[in-house]
Amino acid sequence: MKCKRTVYAVNLFLFGIILFSGLITSCGGKNEKEKNVLTVQAEQGWISYYEAAAKRVQEANPNTEIKLIEVGAFDHLDKIDATDASNQDVADLFAIPADRLYGLAENEVLASIDSKKLAAELGGWTDFDSGLGGNLKINNEYLAFPLNIETLITFVNVTNAQKDGIDYSKPFEISNTKDADKILLPLFDAWYGVAATNSANIELLSKKSDNVLFSDITSEFNNLSNDKKEAIKIIYEYWKLNYKNKTPLFDPEAGWGYIDTEFSNGNKGVIRLGGPWDTASISEQTNGNFAIFPIDHITLNGKPLLHWKGGWGLAINSRIEKDADKYALALQMIKEIVNPKYAAEFFKATGKILENVPADVYEKLDLEKTEKEVIKAVIASYTLSPARPLFKEWGKVWDTWRNAILSWNSVNPQTVEEAYKELKASFDAMMTNFNM
CATH class of the missing domain: 3.40.190.10 (Periplasmic binding protein-like II)
Structure with a gap:
């Protein structure tokens, strides 16, 4: 009788171990690694x-x-x-x-x-x-690890260029354009505007070696280098050409649609800036008859436009x-x-x-x-292109540049010096806010 009780106890003990092990496994214990x-x-x-x-x-x-x-x-x-x-x-x-x-x-x-x-x-x-x-x-x-590179390139409407007898294989100089519709650049938007300022090494906002912020646009116009003065002058004259011809290019609402319309076949637009993301719409506007070039296919004062890395x-x-x-x-x-x-x-x-x-x-x-x-x-x-400035203060440049350029529409500066005063006032205000 004692032997039977012992066997029964042993069997019960073993059954308990098996049951306990099963519970551990079913509950995702150490025997099963979590996904x-x-x-x-x-x-x-x-x-x-x-x-x-x-x-x-x-x-x-x-x-x-x-x-x-x-x-x-x-x-x-x-x-x-x-x-x-x-x-x-x-x-x-x-x-x-x-x-x-x-x-x-x-x-x-x-x-x-x-x-x-x-x-x-x-x-x-x-x-x-x-x-x-x-x-x-x-x-x-x-x-972060590099996913993809991004910068601006140029697109040419071949149909419109050939219609006007333009040799589109050669770079287009902004200062040479006499027709407001030929070169379509939304320079009021700093994303495109920096392509012009970078060509003359104009720092809209940068940092010195000691991390002190500075902007070239806070300098007096006469203190700028000749290349920088000439670049500002050409940007101003490009605006003036559009202002006199009453185009909506420098209208932040209507400007984008104007570029798309003028760049379509049968109109006057010949070259514009864009990115890979614009290819499908440009193909539609030109019925597939367009050419693609790097950004240096547009020059300012003889120097290629430069965007960012x-x-x-x-x-x-x-x-x-x-x-x-x-x-x-x-x-x-x-x-x-x-x-x-x-x-x-x-x-x-x-x-x-x-x-x-x-x-x-x-x-x-x-x-x-x-x-x-x-x-x-x-x-x-x-x-x-130069490296893109990434420090967070640069974010203030977007509106500072945009508001300054668009102010020309209401102020109607008669000279580049007057136009530059509007730019300088905006950038002076921006820099003052950084120093508060």
Whole structure:
């Protein structure tokens, strides 16, 4: 009887162990590793490309899942601004324009990235820091990895040029134009206006070596260098030409539609500035008969217009910086998104150009002729241009420049000196606010 009781007790004990083990396993205990989940922001048009990249990463990393959050980049940034990095609606990995870097860093949203190591693994850079990569660094920390380069190029309406007997293969000098409709430049908008000021090395706002802010436009007109004075004069005369001919080019509401209308076939527009994002609409306006050139196809005082080495980066949310597995997965997703092997697919899906893929390599890829011409022009323009200023104070320049240029419409300055006084007054006020 005693033996039976002992056997019964042993069996009951063993059954308890088995039951307890089963409960632990079913509850996701240490015997089963939790799935590593990464959330990634993607715009609607990017989804198919990002899905393919995510699939490659997941196949190489079992027990992982990459969830795409379909949301526009700027809408996503608005969400970050309204909350913080810990908000679960904010992705672990997301795209940012370079000019948002400093503000996001200040709010501790961005994780540090070993970008030099990533760049070496991907290949294609000869001097990583001289391009977008270096522009995505604050002090000694890289806070985003280059997603794509961005700058302005020029488009020519071939039909309109030929109608007027214009040799469009040669650069267009702004100061030589006698017809307000030929060269269409919305210079009141600083995004385009800097193409003119950069050509003469005019600093709308910059920092000295000791980080003190300064602007060339606070100098007296006569104290500017000859090149800078001439550039301001040509900008003023370009405005005056449009003012006298009563075009709406310098109207911030009507100007954009005016450019599109005049650049359409049968009208007078011959050349305009734009970006890859404008290609589809320009093709429609010209019935496909247009030519693409780098930004230096327009000159000011004999010097090429210059935009910026602008672009976008991929940023990792600071909340996952200490989660080694999730952070490593984010790095792998970055590598797949910007993998040079898929440069053609990346451009077709997003219209974005990789910094580490040369024009001659793009030329050999499975892309349409127009796509290759756009890419070639962007890369050439990007190479010519200076780095984009990213410090947050530069954000004040947008309205300062716009308001000053548009003030000419009401003041109607009769000389470049009078026009410059309006510019100087606006920039003096801006600088005073910085020093308060």
